[in-house]
Amino acid sequence: MIHTEGLTKRFKQGKNTVDAVVDVDLEVAEGELVALLGPNGAGKSTTLRMLTTLLAPTSGQASVAGFDVTTDRDEVRRRIGYVGQGSGAGHNQRVRDELVTQGLCYDMAKAASAARVDELLDALDLADLATRKVSTLSGGQRRRLDIALGLVHRPPLLFLDEPTTGMDPQSRANLWEHILRLRAQMGTTIVLTTHYLEEADAMAERVIVIDRGTVIADDTASALKSELAGDLLTIGFDDPVAAARAADLAASLVTVRDVTMTGAVIRVRTSEGDAALPGLLRAAEGSGLRVATADIARPTLDDVFLGLTGRSLRETAAA
Known part of the structure; x- marks a missing residue:
């Protein structure tokens, strides 16, 4: 589902060059749930932006769902859902209208879009909110709406960029219950970034740790904890x-x-x-x-990061 070789992104800052992502090699198989971990500035979001065609790589190669992120951007975009850190819905729009419009943006017929939206409203417990304005929703309800927006066109691959940041524990648990149920039903591949280490530990089948733009660990959470922390x-x-x-x-x-x-x-x-x-x-x-x-x-995943870098992931994320 995702294959990269030497994926690199450099930014110019005046006369200086900043290496945001350096020679990243990734393999994500169909149906996997993979967590991408690292402190702020480690290169997680830059990597996601390249994989979702929002940012062109400086060098290296990347294919997503079988298509090159540089030369086949439209084909990649048709096959991915992307839930960013901010709310993706217009505040003054009604929930159901916003979802139907999202389907139309993906060239779905209006009847097909409406039918798909009704499925998602039921699956994500949003049916009672269908006529409400987005601005009246709670934080947890908005994030469920964001997930629905990312899934309207039935993408085989879903990117979740810190989907539960700022949510209370009950809302986080509720959102993950919905995500995992939909994944089981649809077989969706999920790539997740999060600062909640226990979330990655419990949900992800594989954990990839990025620091200073480079992959420094890639394995199951249990294997990393056993081999690198103990x-x-x-x-x-x-x-x-x-x-x-x-x-x-x-x-x-x-x-x-x-x-x-x-x-x-x-x-x-x-x-x-x-x-x-x-x-x-x-x-x-x-x-x-x-x-x-x-x-x-x-051991925890933070112990893994501490063992790899000498720093706590929680401390560097907060910084």
Whole structure:
């Protein structure tokens, strides 16, 4: 559904050249739900703008739904839906009228557009709002309308650029329920950007991390967390001397990647926390060390980014 080779975008700022996206190679298969993660300025939106034909690449190649984004822009646009960060509907338009007009813009016959709109109004719980002006809708209702606008022409590929930003947790969950149900019904391929890491972790089948315009990780969320972050064991002892002895024991375990110590507490990063913790507790007990506390924390996608770049994705996104 998406194939890129060496996709690059450079901008001129006075006498300087800014590399926004550099040599990005992507493969997205039909039917996948892929999350594109990275801090602000990492190149996510620039990549999406190139894939949706809104921005011409400086170099490299990209095909979307089988068509070149530079030479076959109209064919690409017929086959994609794009939901940007801002509301796509006119504030003074009625919900149903705006959706029908969207279908007409894609050369759908008026009757076909109206029938498709009625399907989407029901599927996205917008039927009761059909005659309401867009300006009277809540934030969650507007985002559902944006999703409907992106799906009127039945595109095989849907781009969602931070679709739930600014929404409360209940509205976010409700929107995702609708998106996933429609995806199951239509088999739509979805490419998502988001700053909500738990959202990408739960929804996406693959996670692509971009930093400074370059892809630095591409795998399932579980694989990235296991391989690049690992579980964190936090174990407390009676005193720093016992903790230091336990740290030496932990460092000898095969699956342990890193051991740090603060006072009488050691922190152990390992790829197999469930197996490593009992083994470490038995080793400590066999050496006469009394364990006061023990805890295991699963890694997050932010831990992955921290491990890759030395920075927190949440902190850099906020900045």
